[in-house]
Amino acid sequence: MKIETITTTKFRYITNKVKDTDGHTHPGPERETQSALLTITTDDGSTGDIVTSYGDIEEQLIEKFVRPVLVGEDPLRIEKLWQALYKWQRGSSMKLTDRTLCAVELALWDLAGKASGQPVWKLLGGYRDKILAYGSTMCGDDLENGLATPEDYGRYAEWLVKTRGYKAVKLHTWMPPIPGAPNVRMDYAACAAVREAVGPDIPLMLDPNHWYSRADALWLCRKLEELDFYWIEEMMEEASLSSYQWLTARTPKLNILGPESMTGKHWTRAEWAAKGACDMLRTGVWDVGGIGPAMKTAHLAESFHMSCEVHGTGAGNLAVAAAIPNTSYYERGLLHPFLDYDKPSAYQNRIDDEMDQDGYVHCRNTPGLGHDYNLDYIEANRV
16 A cells, blocks of 8 residues: 555635634634645555645645655555654755644544554554543633623633533633733633632633743742642743743642643653653644654653643544543633534534533544544535
8 A cells, every 4th residue: 555645625614713813713703714635545545634724734835845755655654754754844944844744644544544444542552432521711802791701701611511511621811912911810810710610629720821921920820729720731931941840849739731832742742741840741733743742742741650631622632632541631622602612614524522411522433533524515615
């Protein structure tokens, strides 16, 4: 079996999400947007695919970097192909990003699963066939009855827990361009409102998105210790490893989780673990360049007796979370009172991570990654 073709199909669909001037996602009026399908096909007709942003897999990237490495190769030698792409990054003028590596590698894993007749989560080790999800909110906004006030957060968290069935909740609080944001006291007010709403037994987490000084971060962490929060992440710029060492040493009752967006794949995460910059390691397929480096991060965390929390939604992250023993939850989101997360997009027959009323996302036994795309819709709506 050899890789024969690699294609991208750019397509349009309708969304009711918008990004603000700083790139944060919020509910908004319906509008047309675009994504792309990456498909890898072999000489025996086997295929693997993944949908992502077109910028991750635009044709010039595929033609210049991906096809020269993959075409004619055995698609099951995923580590060999990933290493070859990774070593092109340095000479790519930063055009070959970790997200491009991730998209290609996810398509290869999807192909491997389909070719072998097995779901990827089992090929990776299959530690569990279901996992509890935490509800991960969108960033705060200024929408009436949305996520504009601490009371809004408390009301929505109560609904997530008591009605929808989540057993844990993570807040993303207010960010620019919201006036006054970011502000540790605004964050604390939202966190306190959520704790009051859901009671003392629901694990809570906070992602304030690395904007704070050491002093502000420590103040907020001490307040979250009083509220018995489970973890905090990205409260400072992650390039400053020493700042996270300093903070971790001063917050014995609150887990510091990281790094999330810091570049360097599993190598950076190894440095954080070895140097005591966090209590829990963060990984995610789109952050570190694919399933392979995400699994390496999880294994090195296990070697340090640390949990490894998987960042982000989607079939690739669900496969990793199901495969490893040392993670707590699957991140499900981003969630908002005005959006129906469980409704598939037009290009999906069903979402990747359907959740039952007890808060569990169940892994599918279908071969491949487990996503279910409406390929007829994608073809009919080509750009």
